[in-house]
Amino acid sequence: MRWTNRFRYVKVVLILAAILISFISLAISHFLAKDLAKEEKLRMEVWAEAMRSLNAADEYTDLSLVLKVINENHTIPVVVLDQRDSALMWRNVNISSGTEPDSVMLVSDMGKNFKAKGNFIRINLSVADSTVEATRTDYVDVCYGVSSLLRRITVYPYVQLVVVVVFILVVLFALLVLKRAEQDRVWVGLSRETAHQLGTPISSLMAWIELLKETDVDNPILSDMENDVNRLQLVADRFSKIGSLPEVEPCSLTELVQHVVDYMRQRSPAHLRWIMSCPATDIVLPLNRPLFEWALENLVKNAVDAMGGANGCITIAVKETGGCVFVDVIDTGGGIKKQNLKHVFSPGFTTKQRGWGLGLSLTKRIIETYHHGRIWVSRSEEGVGTTIRVMLKKGGGTASFPFRHFYKWGSVAR
Structure with missing residues (x-):
């Protein structure tokens, strides 16, 4: 919030400064051009008088001054x-x-x-x-x-205006880069500190579970506790990977999506209906499984929250076309208001009473920064539902995506 307010203040100041500089430059140039035009008119009146004197001259007239006046005009076209x-x-x-x-x-x-x-x-x-x-x-x-000098004076303020605009754009771009860099540092610091803080209690819990196993091996509660501790260990591992270059390896996308659906279904209201649509042939992509699962879980969790406890359906659809893989997370919830569409993935933005507004922002970072993919709101209609689309290059890497897919499937963000 501090950075956002400062950035907005700097933008306003720069825009006002540009307007002021442009206005002053145009005003000064206008007065200079006006004065120079008057001076050139006087010079031409003298030049015309010299021409009249030359025309009326006889053999006794001294023409040296007249010719000097006529020949001294080197700039004004006549x-x-x-x-x-x-x-x-x-x-x-x-x-x-x-x-x-x-x-x-x-x-x-x-x-x-x-x-x-x-x-x-x-x-x-x-x-x-x-x-x-x-x-x-x-x-x-x-x-x-008009002389070349007067023409340059007239054009100069517009050239200066272009230079000022370019300068302000460069400054705004630099401020935006600094803003993103600070946000990145905050992300990295928060994530690593979270992983560090979780490490100690998780290690302690794992030790206690091992101790309890030795004393009461047949207790079914220990299995549930161990699953929960393993989940905490996975969360800590995910946070520890933020800020470093994650390692990717071939991963079955169908298996990963199925695992996320099974996990979220157990922790969601029983009245929700779940649909999973995947191609018959398994899709293998180079992914960092812990981080990509985290991103997909965030999308599904947001879809569940969008239902607001009402009956509905959540669909996770996987499509493959043109060398790209699309993962759609579709809900039948309340939808997203049009004025909020461009802020959905912004850090700190949330429509929930409780929440930090970091889930979708983190998801965007995992998809686009770590997996070189794209994520956007493909469709959203209030009272009907929302579709969020993830697009990945099948071969991985940083290759650009064909824009025909972007327009084919549609994007309210474009």
């Missing part, structure tokens, strides 16, 4: 159009190589686009100032576009 919107001259315009008429047409179109956006300055020409071979018009339009 197209000078006549009254027919035909390009007379251009500067800082990149066009593809081609014939001269095509180039003039392309530049003319570019100038028209600038003009349509309102980025133009009109220069009125008097007949006395203009030469006969120049334009034969009364005015020209100096059309200008």
Whole structure:
């Protein structure tokens, strides 16, 4: 709970920080771009005035300052159009190589686009100032576009926004990894401590049973006590395996399922009906039998608890298809609410008045981490029942599962 609250707080802070940084960046970029656009407009007004002065110059006019103003524009694209919107001259315009008429047409179109956006300055020409071979018009339009610097300033905040989002995603991923690592350490520590604490009383009970056997061999109670102590020894052995790489060996899945059904049937209400469905041919899988039995027992126990003491049926069905083996645990209980489906396998989640909410989380860890399988809620309907599906690769190992099976059988979690 402490980690969850902290993680949520950090997520909120990071999201708010990202929004704030993005807003400030966009605002600053907007004002900078606005100021730069005004400055470029003033520069183009000076440039247009220089062009007017150049057009009106005679042999006595000093053109050094005019030419300097015109030639200092290296960034802003400029197209000078006549009254027919035909390009007379251009500067800082990149066009593809081609014939001269095509180039003039392309530049003319570019100038028209600038003009349509309102980025133009009109220069009125008097007949006395203009030469006969120049334009034969009364005015020209100096059309200008956006400089590369202004374009970069406009795009920069969006690039920065993408960088911030990627950074926050990386941080959230790192926090999630740390959260899972801490949960793993808690699991390992709790499991090993439980196994350690159970070891001493179990050893003592085993010694007492051996002593009682020597004094009262024919007492039938001793056999039941020995079975219970062996069960405790099995539980302690299961807990001791958490956190270490379990050893797997070929195991008969049909026999294992039958053993779990027999064990849980004896400890469940007598009015429950049990159905076990397995293929005629035995399925042998590489499993760690103590851990896999534990996982299956948790699923069956949850199915029994879901019945709530009412009459019903629990079905354990084993199917084999496409190189994968499916084990379905089906109950006819109350079902799972839709809002709880995504939390079913989360540590600490439980709908029971008594319970730690660790059973299904532990089961998921055993299936997916130790046996490289998959587990999900295949079907659940309130008042009808729930189906939880386990999928294992028949050859074992870490091979990926074909997604067609995942969609074929259905999953409310997808």
